[in-house]
Amino acid sequence: MTFHQLKIFCQVVESGSVTRASQVLGIPQPAATRAIRTLENEWGLALFDRAGRGLVLNDHGRLLYDYAKKVLTMTEDLQETMTSRKAEEDSSISIIVEAASHLFPHICTAFSALHPQAVFRALHRESPGQGGTGYPLRLFSSRERPTDPDTVVLADEEIKLAVPREGPLGDREVIRLAEVSQMGFVSLFKTRGLRQITDYYCQEAGFQPRIIFETDNTTTVTRYVSSGHGVAFIPILTWPAEEKDLQVHLVSVTQPACRRFINLSLDQRSGLSPYEGLFYDFLIDYFKKLQA
CATH class of the missing domain: 1.10.10.10 (Winged helix-like DNA-binding domain superfamily/Winged helix DNA-binding domain)
Known part of the structure; x- marks a missing residue:
């Protein structure tokens, strides 16, 4: 039968x-x-x-x-x-987000405008780590350029120092990191990838940053500095422009030069859905335009 x-x-x-x-x-x-x-x-x-x-x-x-x-x-x-179910899987985009988390919703909105059927599964993770089961894409930052063949560098991003515009450093364009060793820092939690990178640079400059305000919110970091308290490390590409236009002044840092790489890795074992493949290419193009 x-x-x-x-x-x-x-x-x-x-x-x-x-x-x-x-x-x-x-x-x-x-x-x-x-x-x-x-x-x-x-x-x-x-x-x-x-x-x-x-x-x-x-x-x-x-x-x-x-x-x-x-x-x-x-x-x-x-x-x-x-x-x-097959159509849902084909249009799903599963990604671990460890960097550029504040910019990520803007990226997704831009992609959805081109592909309205896209369904995002974004796992926001504070601590840097390897890929996760069922999440073939991973957006993360690193201090050094990755050598993994399954990882592409999306951006080479300068990290500037945010200082109060009306403060003693408000007219500086360049500063050696050691010059602020005695100042209080406004920072993300120690588990965040950016914090680990900037802590390393402070160590290279010969000091451990004195944290006066610690948060998991990027908006709060900038606003606290704009109120006239402390200094903070600010990535210039991935923190939205509207949050840089407050009462803060951004100073380039030397000795050491502070930068980070924004990277996208692919877990070959998981494979990509059709929409994940489109999003992979979209991210590369998006960051290329962001740096233009």
Whole structure:
């Protein structure tokens, strides 16, 4: 017994004849007749009573018809569900976000304008780490340029020092990092990738930053400095422009020069959905334009 045979059987019942059922299904009449006979032989029961040239559904046939309709309905529902699931997977974008988290919603909005069917699954993670199961893409930062062949550098980003515009450093364009060693720093939590990078630069300059305000919110960092308190490291590309236009002045840092790389890695083991492939290319182009 096959789904095809059950479909033919139900159509014969509903059409009232093998001839009309064959026409509806677009199959030769002998093929429909064979399907009915195969079902009768398999069960050892006649499904129709023959009345001259016509067929009359008997009790056995009615029983099979009731079950066959349920089976075919469930099969159609299953097909629709699996087709929908496949379409959802094809349009899904699963990505771990460890850097540029404040810019990421803007990126997704721009991509969705081009691809309205896109569905994002973004895992925002504070601590830098490796890929996650089911998340083939990873957006992260690093102090050194990655050498992994499955990682592409999206941007080489300068990290400037945000100081109060009306403060003693408000007219400086360049500063050695050691000059602010005695000042209080406004910073992200130590688990954040940016914090780990800037802590390294402070160590290179010969001091450990004195943290006076620690937060997980990038907006708060800039606003706290704009109120006249402390200094803060600010990535110039990935922190939105509207948050740089407050009462802060951005100073380039030397000795050491402070920079970071924004990277996109691909977990080859997971494979990419069609939309993840599109988003991968989109991210590369987006950051290229951002730096232009």
